[in-house]
Amino acid sequence: MSGSVPRTLADPTTILCENLTYSYPGAAEPALSEVSFEIPAGEYVGVVGPNGGGKSTLVRLLNGLLAADSGSVRITGLDPATEPFEVRRLVGVLFQNPDNGLVAPFVEDDVAFGLENLGVKRAEMRARVLEAIAAVGLAGYERREPHTLSGGEKQRVALAGLLAVRPEVLLLDEPTAMLDAEGRREVLGRVRELAGSRTVLHVTHHLEELFDADRILVLNGGRLAADTTPVELFSDADLLRENRLVLPTVPRLAAELGLPFCRTPEELAAAARRSRDGVEAR
Numbered sequence: 001m002s003g004s005v006p007r008t009l010a011d012p013t014t015i016l017c018e019n020l021t022y023s024y025p026g027a028a029e030p031a032l033s034e035v036s037f038e039i040p041a042g043e044y045v046g047v048v049g050p051n052g053g054g055k056s057t058l059v060r061l062l063n064g065l066l067a068a069d070s071g072s073v074r075i076t077g078l079d080p081a082t083e084p085f086e087v088r089r090l091v092g093v094l095f096q097n098p099d100n101g102l103v104a105p106f107v108e109d110d111v112a113f114g115l116e117n118l119g120v121k122r123a124e125m126r127a128r129v130l131e132a133i134a135a136v137g138l139a140g141y142e143r144r145e146p147h148t149l150s151g152g153e154k155q156r157v158a159l160a161g162l163l164a165v166r167p168e169v170l171l172l173d174e175p176t177a178m179l180d181a182e183g184r185r186e187v188l189g190r191v192r193e194l195a196g197s198r199t200v201l202h203v204t205h206h207l208e209e210l211f212d213a214d215r216i217l218v219l220n221g222g223r224l225a226a227d228t229t230p231v232e233l234f235s236d237a238d239l240l241r242e243n244r245l246v247l248p249t250v251p252r253l254a255a256e257l258g259l260p261f262c263r264t265p266e267e268l269a270a271a272a273r274r275s276r277d278g279v280e281a282r
């Protein structure tokens with residue numbers, strides 16, 4: 001595709017963390033402690049766990065906002081702490097608090113910011129910015145000042161900035177936390193589209209957002225409590241309880257009714273019908 005961001009996936013292991021440890025200055029306990037995992041290119045990985053578990057700290061270490069006390073982080077072989085500019089060409093971040101990400105006077109400038117840094121040509125930049133703003137449902141907001149927007153609107157602007165840049169690696173820290181129900185559905189749809197062609201790390205408190213994830217990391221008290229799959233996590237009551245996680249309503253209902261794993265109300269209804277038909281046929 002003309003004008004697309006150059007791909008530099010020399011190392012197929014997109015994200016590599018080894019014994020990653022970090023303490024905030026003056027803190028009694030490390031925010032992250034001896035965390036190790038690998039994410040190959042193209043995987044869609046969820047990150048869950050209780051408040052204060054270390055999820056946002058991990059995101060900050062992955063994009064070089066913080067430097068590890070010990071252990072290491074590599075993004076396609078690069079160290080974000082010592083090569084932040086190279087890493088930020090590859091990695092797009094949606095912060096938990098969208099105020100931290102919005103820097104420009106108008107929405108359209110903010111969405112264009114990452115593209116300007118990549119040297120994309122004016123005409124293409126304009127087209128990509130307008131497309132991204134429309135994709136998050138904010139057409140007509142181009143000349144609004146970001147500080148006048150609601151929390152959810154700011155979150156959408158930040159996401160539009162990522163959509164415009166199309167980075168190789170997306171770090172999304174609770175991307176739907178401030179969105180209304182329809183906005184959540186739209187944004188998750190975009191995340192799933194991106195996950196088809198990108199490496200995505202998606203931090204969330206809502207397990208139902210991770211039905212399609214390849215893997216789920218559980219961070220609790222700064223430690224990696226589990227590196228597992230959605231189906232395994234959802235079927236492990238102890239692991240869920242220990243990490244203050246609650247099974248989403250539909251799979252919980254399915255389990256209570258003795259039906260197989262279901263994600264959506266429609267799947268549950270179909271499973272219930274099959275079960276009833278099976279009983280009646282006997």
Ligand SMILES: Nc1ncnc2c1ncn2[C@@H]1O[C@H](COP(=O)(O)OP(=O)(O)OP(=O)(O)O)[C@@H](O)[C@H]1O
Binds near residue numbers: 025
């Ligand atoms: N800037 C900071 N200075 C000092 N301590 C911090 C700072 N940011 C986070 N912490 C502490 O580090 C630990 C991990 O916090 P972090 O924000 O990574 O958790 P989290 O898993 O993202 O939580 P949440 O689900 O609430 O977003 C917590 O104990 C928190 O109090």
Ligand SMILES: [Mg+2]
Binds near residue numbers: 055057096
């Ligand atoms: Mg957080």
